[in-house]
Amino acid sequence: EVQMGESGGGLVQPGGSLRLSCAASGFTFSSYWMSWVRQAPGKGLEWVANINQDESEKYYAGSVKGRFAISRDNAKNSLYLQMNSLRGEDTAVYYCVRAWAKVNEGPPLEYWGLGTLVTVSS
Amino acid sequence: DIQMTQSPSSLSASVGDRVSITCRASQSIGSYLDWYQHKPGKAPKVLIYGAYKLQSGVPSRFRGSGYGTDFTLTITGLQAEDSATYYCQQHYGALTWTFGQGTKVEVK
Numbered sequence: 481e482v483q484m485g486e487s488g489g490g491l492v493q494p495g496g497s498l499r500l501s502c503a504a505s506g507f508t509f510s511s512y513w514m515s516w517v518r519q520a521p522g523k524g525l526e527w528v529a530n531i532n533q534d535e536s537e538k539y540y541a542g543s544v545k546g547r548f549a550i551s552r553d554n555a556k557n558s559l560y561l562q563m564n565s566l567r568g569e570d571t572a573v574y575y576c577v578r579a580w581a582k583v584n585e586g587p588p589l590e591y592w593g594l595g596t597l598v599t600v601s602s
Numbered sequence: 603d604i605q606m607t608q609s610p611s612s613l614s615a616s617v618g619d620r621v622s623i624t625c626r627a628s629q630s631i632g633s634y635l636d637w638y639q640h641k642p643g644k645a646p647k648v649l650i651y652g653a654y655k656l657q658s659g660v661p662s663r664f665r666g667s668g669y670g671t672d673f674t675l676t677i678t679g680l681q682a683e684d685s686a687t688y689y690c691q692q693h694y695g696a697l698t699w700t701f702g703q704g705t706k707v708e709v710k
Contacts, residue, residue, distance in 0.1 A: 517646075524704040525638070525646065525689050530697050539697040542603060575645070587636060587651035588693045594645055 482506040482591045484576040489596030496566050500596060502559040502576030507591075510554035513579035515589060516561050518572035526572070529561065530579060543569075566600045573597050604628055604692050608702030616710045619680045623705045625673045625690035634694040637666055637675045640704075641686045649688075650675065677707075685709045 488500040500516075516528040529550040530539045538550055549562040559576055573595035579588055605628040615621050625635065633653035640646040648657045650666035653673060665676045677684055690702040 524687075525640070525691075525701045527691070527699040527701060530699075537697070541698065583697070584634070584693075587648040587657055588699070589636070589638070589646075589691070590648055590657075592645035592647075 482578060484578065484591060484593030486574060486576045486593045486596035489574065489598045491599045491601065492566055493602050494567060494600055496600070497562070497564045498566065498598060500561040500563065500574055500576075500598070502561075502593060504557045504559065504576070504578065507578065509552075509557040511581050513581075513583070514550075514552060514559045515577040515579045516550060516559075517575045517577055517589065517592075518570075519575070519595070520569070520572040523572075528574070531559070563598070566598075568600050571598060571600045603698070604631060604694060604700055606690055606692055606700050606702040608690055608705055610705060611703065612706040612708070614708040614710055615680055617680055617682060620676065620678045621680055621707065622677075623675045623688055623690075623707075625668075625675070625702050627671045627673075627692055627694075630670045631692045631694035633669055634692055635666075635668065635673045636691045636693065637664075638689045638691060638701075639684075639686045640689065646689070680707075680709055682709050 485503045515530045531550045547565045551560045575595045576593040577589045578591040607626045635653045637650040638646045654666045663679045687704045687706045
C-alpha cells in the first residue's frame with residue numbers, strides 16, 4: 481500500500497525556519513516525482529513545489545520561491561521541505577504527494593499523505 | 603502564471619441530482635486539467651486527470667470534459683458520500699501548477 485507520512489510541523493515565529501519530512505513507503509520512491517501541496521486554514525489547496533527523481537529539476541510556487549527548498553533522499557525514501565523566512569501566510573497543513581513516474585503520464589498528484597500543520601505566529 | 607477560476611464556490615443539491623462545476627484557465631492548457639475531491643480530515647483524492655480520464659476506482663458518475671480554457675466536472679446521480687470540496691488543477695508546462703479556488707458541494 482502506498483503511504484506518505486509527514487512530520488516536522490509545529491509552531492514557529494515569523495522569520496523562523498522549519499524542516500518538514502515525509503517518509504514514503506509501498507512503492508519505488510526513486511522512480512517518482514514528488515510534490516508538496518499546502519492548505520491554509522479555511523482556504524483552498526495551493527501547490528508548493530515539485531522535485532524530479534534525481535533532484536536535477538525543482539519547481540516552486542511564486543509565493544515560496546527563494547524561501548523554501550525541496551529535496552529528497554532516495555536511499556531513505558524521504559522527501560523534505562526546508563522552509564526559511566517564514567511568514568504568517570505560510571500557516572497551513574502541508575501535504576506530501578507522490579507525483580508522476582513520467583511527466584504527463586497519468587495523474588500528476590496521485591497519492592497524498594494526511595499532512596502536517598505548520599503555524600507561524602509570535 | 604496560469605490562473606484557474608472555478609465556479610460556483612458552493613452548491614447544495616439532493617441525492618440523485620446532476621451537478622456541474624466549471625473551471626476556466628487564464629490561457630489555453632490543452633487537456634492538462636485534473637479534478638480532486640477533498641473531505642475534511644482526509645487526504646485529497648484524484649477523480650479525473652487529463653481533463654476526462656477517470657482515475658482507477660472512481661465511480662463512473664464522475665465525468666470530466668473540456669479542452670483549452672473551459673472545463674467541467676459533472677456528477678450524475680449525486681450520492682450522500684459526494685459531500686466534499688472539489689478542486690480543479692492545471693499542470694500545463696514548466697511544471698508549475700495551480701489549483702482553482704474550490705467548490706464546496708453539500709448533499710441535502
